[in-house]
């Protein structure tokens with residue numbers, strides 16, 4: 015399969031504030047001045063900035079490839095041979111099932127939240143499924159994923175069972191964090207899901223550290239088979255935080271095996287991306303640190319997957335980090351407590367018409383990769399799985415009161431557990447004279 019990045023070419027340095035688009039009169043590149051409005055909404059172009067050999071030139075050099083053209087070319091070929099499609103039947107069904115699971119799970123969360131089964135803030139991922147699925151389904155189990163507070167679907171894509179995620183949301187002991195994390199803090203050591211973070215940008219240094227660990231194990235500890243990759247997911251609003259820039263710098267400097275995946279859904283709560291950042295084209299910040307920056311249509315799982323393949327294999331073979339900006343959209347409010355009255359209905363309708371699940375479904379049917387009946391069967395299977403997750407979570411036990419103080423201090427013989435091995439909070443005198451927890 016042709017790689018999206020391999021079609022790129024290095025060109026000479028261009029003036030700042032210039033981006034590249036494909037143009038008929040120029041074989042490959044045509045520089046133009048950018049304005050924010052010409053960028054957002056033009057999701058059919060993927061632009062790639064690739065470092066050049068000379069250090070100064072690499073800040074200014076740029077390459078470009080339109081992923082849509084790669085996709086189109088393969089579609090044409092696909093008329094003669096199925097093997098030229100972007101995906102096999104099995105891959106397509108896996109992607110479809112994962113996106114349907116993400117959507118069905120989140121819709122169920124909304125129901126359960128409004129029925130009072132969940133507490134605190136719950137941020138849903140509806141609309142953004144192509145990003146999680148497009149990237150995470152390419153990973154090995156040993157690879158790490160770091161998410162944000164919008165993390166349920168990343169956890170599911172990484173293989174954390176729906177029962178464990180739902181129970182965590184219900185605050186039950188069977189949850190992936192025994193009910194202590196809740197919606198914003200999904201974690202699973204077994205699946206190398208390193209969180210779930212409520213503070214924006216908080217996960218980026220954790221991901222950078224995980225990528226450093228992989229490199230250290232391979233190069234210093236000589237574990238030759240340690241080629242693990244870390245994916246860091248975060249939003250557009252988060253890209254205005256210092257941690258983002260600091261980690262891009264470190265990752266490029268040390269050539270870490272990491273992919274920074276920006277889920278640009280155009281909004282940070284009620285703040286429009288265009289009003290919040292000096293240059294809305296986030297992917298351009300990659301080359302400023304000496305790593306490729308790529309913009310991709312985040313509503314199209316196949317395009318995301320093409321870009322992800324290249325970025326992940328680049329990291330795995332030791333060539334360093336990539337910044338990928340996925341232009342996507344959330345179909346619900348910021349959280350379930352948000353009435354979502356600020357966004358323009360026309361904008362919502364524009365992206366609703368580009369639903370990534372419908373897009374993949376149409377692709378599979380048009381290319382005879384699956385029948386309507388097969389896809390319907392997947393939807394039914396997922397409905398049952400999600401129902402089962404709810405029943406399991408509902409019937410699971412709530413944590414004991416003593417669990418509140420577990421994991422608060424690193425030393426288990428400290429505040430949480432007494433010298434006799436018993437929880438100090440179970441001593442009736444423990445909270446005497448203090449406020450009760």
Ligand SMILES: Cc1ncc(C[n+]2csc(CCOP(=O)(O)OP(=O)(O)O)c2C)c(N)n1
Pocket residue numbers: 164212213214215248249250251252253277279281282283348
């Ligand atoms: C350090 C920090 N500052 C402020 C907040 C409050 N806050 C919660 S979500 C959010 C917006 C983040 O937007 P974005 O990164 O685009 O992610 P999205 O919600 O769109 O997925 C902010 C500012 C926070 N959680 N952490």
Ligand SMILES: [Mg+2]
Pocket residue numbers: 249250251277278279280281282283
């Ligand atoms: Mg956002």
